[in-house]
Amino acid sequence: MKYWAILGIAARQALAARGGLLGRLLFFWALMTIFSQLWIAVGPEYAVNYTWYLGITELVALGVPQIYIGIEQDVRRGDIAYRIGRPISYVGSKIVEGAGEFAVRFAVLATFGMAGTWLLCGQLPAEPWSLAFAIPLAFMAGLLMLILQALIGLSAFWLQDAAPVYWIVQKLLFIFGGLMIPLSVYPGWLHDIADATPFSAMLYGCGRLVLDFDPALAVDTAWRLAAWAVLLLGLLILVYRRSLTALTVNGG
Amino acid sequence: MRNTLRFLKALLTTNLKASIALRGAFLMQATFMLLNNLIFFVMWWVFFDRFEEVRGWRVEDMLAMYGMVAASFGMFVVFGAGARDLTRVIIEGDLDSFLGQPKSPLLQVVCARSQASGWGDIVSGLLMIAWSGYMGVGAVVPALIGMTCGAVVLLASTVLIHCSAFWLGNNDDLNRAASEFLVLFSVYPKTVFSGALKFALFTILPAGFISFLPVETLRAPSFMGVAAVVGGAVLYAGLAVGVFRAGLRRYESGNRFGVRA
Numbered sequence: 001m002k003y004w005a006i007l008g009i010a011a012r013q014a015l016a017a018r019g020g021l022l023g024r025l026l027f028f029w030a031l032m033t034i035f036s037q038l039w040i041a042v043g044p045e046y047a048v049n050y051t052w053y054l055g056i057t058e059l060v061a062l063g064v065p066q067i068y069i070g071i072e073q074d075v076r077r078g079d080i081a082y083r084i085g086r087p088i089s090y091v092g093s094k095i096v097e098g099a100g101e102f103a104v105r106f107a108v109l110a111t112f113g114m115a116g117t118w119l120l121c122g123q124l125p126a127e128p129w130s131l132a133f134a135i136p137l138a139f140m141a142g143l144l145m146l147i148l149q150a151l152i153g154l155s156a157f158w159l160q161d162a163a164p165v166y167w168i169v170q171k172l173l174f175i176f177g178g179l180m181i182p183l184s185v186y187p188g189w190l191h192d193i194a195d196a197t198p199f200s201a202m203l204y205g206c207g208r209l210v211l212d213f214d215p216a217l218a219v220d221t222a223w224r225l226a227a228w229a230v231l232l233l234g235l236l237i238l239v240y241r242r243s244l245t246a247l248t249v250n251g252g
Numbered sequence: 253m254r255n256t257l258r259f260l261k262a263l264l265t266t267n268l269k270a271s272i273a274l275r276g277a278f279l280m281q282a283t284f285m286l287l288n289n290l291i292f293f294v295m296w297w298v299f300f301d302r303f304e305e306v307r308g309w310r311v312e313d314m315l316a317m318y319g320m321v322a323a324s325f326g327m328f329v330v331f332g333a334g335a336r337d338l339t340r341v342i343i344e345g346d347l348d349s350f351l352g353q354p355k356s357p358l359l360q361v362v363c364a365r366s367q368a369s370g371w372g373d374i375v376s377g378l379l380m381i382a383w384s385g386y387m388g389v390g391a392v393v394p395a396l397i398g399m400t401c402g403a404v405v406l407l408a409s410t411v412l413i414h415c416s417a418f419w420l421g422n423n424d425d426l427n428r429a430a431s432e433f434l435v436l437f438s439v440y441p442k443t444v445f446s447g448a449l450k451f452a453l454f455t456i457l458p459a460g461f462i463s464f465l466p467v468e469t470l471r472a473p474s475f476m477g478v479a480a481v482v483g484g485a486v487l488y489a490g491l492a493v494g495v496f497r498a499g500l501r502r503y504e505s506g507n508r509f510g511v512r513a
Contacts, residue, residue, distance in 0.1 A: 023429030030433055037444045041306050161277060164284030164369075171291040180295055185302045 002088050003096045010100025014065075021108050028062055028113045035180070036120045050181070052125045052210040055117040057179050057203040059138040063106045064145045067098035071153025072162040081247065091150050091240050098146045106142060110135050130213035134206050137218065140225045141202040145173075147232045148198070154236075157243040177203030182211060198228035259355045260363075267331050267366040278368040285372025286379075289322055293380065307443035314441065315384035317467040320395070321438050323377025324402030324462060326370040332407045334364035336431065338414035339424040348505055358496045362407060386470045394473040398466030401485035405461040408488035409434050411496060418499030438463035458488060 014021070036051045071094055074080040084090045114131070118124060125131065152169055156162040173179070177199035183191050194200045205221035272278045296318070300311035329336075341347055341361055350357040350364075381387050381395065413430045417423060437459040445453055454460035461484035469477045 017425065019423055019425035023425045026426075027429050027432060027436070030436060033449070034437065034440055034444070037446075037449070038306065038440060041441075041444045042303050159280070161280065164280055164288075167284055167288040168291065171288055175291065175294050175298075181299055181302065186298055187301065190298065 003092065006088075006093055006096045007100040007103075010097040011104050014101040014104035021105065024062060024105060025108060025112055028058060028109055029116045031058060031062075032113075032117050032120055048121045048123060049125065049211050051121050052117060053182055053207040054180065055114060056134045056138055056207040056210055057177065059106065059109050059113065059135070060141045060145060060177075060203055060206065061173070061179055063102055063109050063138075064142045064149070065098050065101040065105065066149065066166070067094055067146060068149040068153035068162050068166050070094060070097075071150060072156040075153070075156040075243075076160060084244065084247075091154070091236060094153070095146050095150050098149070099143060102142050102146065106139055110138075125210040125213075127210075127213035130209040133213075133215070133218040134209040137206040137209070137221050137225065140222065140229075141206055144198065144202055144225055144229050144232065147229065147236055151232065151236055151239060154239050154243050157246050172197070173199045173202065176200055178207065179203055182208060184208070184211075198232065201225050201228060256356060256359070260359060263359065263363040264331050267363055271330055271366040271368045271371065274368075278371070281367075281369040282371040282375070285369040286376045287372075289318075289373065289376035290379075293318060306441050309441035309443050312384045312386070313467075313471065315380045316386045316470050317441075317463050318439060319377045319380030319382075319384060320399055320402060320467045320470060321377070321435065321463045322373045322380065323399040324406055324466070325435060326373030326375075326377060327400065327403035328370070328406040328410075329367035330370035330374070331366065331403075332362040333367040333370070335362040335407055335410040335414065336428075337365065338362075338411060339417040339422065339427045342414070342417040342499075342503065343422045343424070345505055347500075347503055351500075357500070358411070358493060362411065381470065384470075391470050391473050394469035394478050395466075397478055398469035398481050401481045402462045402466045404485040405458050405488045406434060408485075408492035409458055409462075411492040412488075415492075415495045415499045418502045433457055434459065434462065458484065461485065461488065 032051065032055060035054050036047060039046045039050045071080075071091075074083060074090075080090065086093075114135075148169065149166070152162050152166050155165050159165065176194035176197045178186070178194065183194050183200060183204045186194065194204070201221055201224035205217075205224060209218055209221070293315070296314050297311060300314065304310065334341075338361060341350075347357060347361070350360045353360060377399070387395065410431050413427050413434075416427065434457055437453055437457050442450075442453075442460075442464040450460075453464070461481065465477065465481050465484065468474075469481055
């Protein structure tokens with residue numbers, strides 16, 4: 001119940017920040033414009049499919065709010081000391097708060113961003129039904145990214161400044177996730193490395209559906225996202241416990 | 253004029269010292285930004301490994317362009333990161349403490365903050381330029397002029413964008429997004445763009461002066477190329493100063509009593 005209330009408040013706050021939503025949407029359209037031009041320059045045969053692929057991967061990359069910043073600030077300022085005393089999990093509330101904001105951003109990008117992509121491409125993906133699978137999976141991937149960001153935020157307990165860790169993880173997401181180009185065109189060895197990370201399921205797993213739709217691929221991506229979510233949640237709980245111990249030792 | 257230049261030199265020196273004052277944070281931010289840029293370029297390496305060229309642009313051209321933009325951006329945020337806070341400063345009435353000083357308030361605002369991560373951008377930029385193979389002896393001076401002018405255009409454009417707050421009020425989110433567009437459009441092969449979009453990239457979003465022209469000073473150094481880059485920087489800097497001054501006439505004081513030392 002408490003988590004639902006937090007989710008609702010965060011979503012309403014995100015809806016109220018119209019300038020931020022518009023800015024993000026414009027950024028999404030700008031990226032899609034550049035890449036549609038890039039793919040046309042590379043070869044007309046890539047233009048439609050690869051632009052739609054990027055549309056799906058950018059839904060995740062641009063939709064997820066940076067919740068690590070709030071966690072980092074709470075750790076650095078010491079605010080976390082009184083926040084953990086509340087009858088609700090601190091990290092859980094941060095993730096749920098981020099999910100509320102993400103849901104609004106995602107809805108806006110999935111509606112208007114995808115409409116813009118359609119306009120740019122002049123047509124839907126070869127198999128239009130693939131969007132009905134790719135978009136919900138992209139939402140799942142965004143939730144997984146929130147868990148990762150919570151982990152990044154907790155790194156502030158040891159590093160103070162979590163931003164550099166975020167930069168690196170974000171770039172690993174772009175490369176191993178196949179943000180710009182599908183992993184299928186990567187050199188084999190790099191594709192294998194990427195597949196061993198959660199990033200591959202988060203971006204490529206969702207985006208590949210608009211390139212070559214197969215319901216079995218959608219199920220495979222859903223399973224991989226769920227497995228990584230369980231693994232990363234376990235890691236998050238472990239790291240959170242360790243960080244609370246560090247907090248107690250240092251006197252809060 | 254000489255006084256202003258002396259003041260600017262003092263501000264830049266102070267920013268330089270400020271950015272390296274906290275050695276641990278400085279090293280971490282600079283190193284991670286360096287890694288960040290190098291890791292990001294892997295994406296383009298994979299791209300060109302697969303497609304070889306985009307209308308005549310190859311991976312070495314991308315390295316040169318990425319390097320120039322990274323170095324320019326690094327110089328911008330090391331010496332003038334305050335420009336990125338301009339909307340907040342205008343809206344919250346924080347300009348008061350700058351207006352009471354005898355020197356240019358714009359210079360003070362933009363040089364009020366330094367971002368240590370910019371050093372990582374500068375180093376990664378120089379490394380990429382070196383790897384591109386374009387850095388011959390004859391290209392050193394034009395390249396330095398190109399990246400400095402790129403930094404000036406980035407700074408001036410950021411000021412221009414944030415000055416809209418004088419007329420439109422608090423639109424910080426949109427202004428930040430617009431500032432990100434500047435960099436976004438600057439790091440793609442210029443041969444990709446054509447028509448109205450290309451025109452916009454030399455005017456509304458001056459990516460042309462941030463990357464397309466500066467990188468030409470490296471790829472094919474020429475007097476005309478350098479003159480165009482310097483001309484663009486002077487034009488945008490003049491425009492930023494003019495618009496800021498016009499905006500000051502509409503500025504509403506925040507009734508701040510604080511004094512900046």
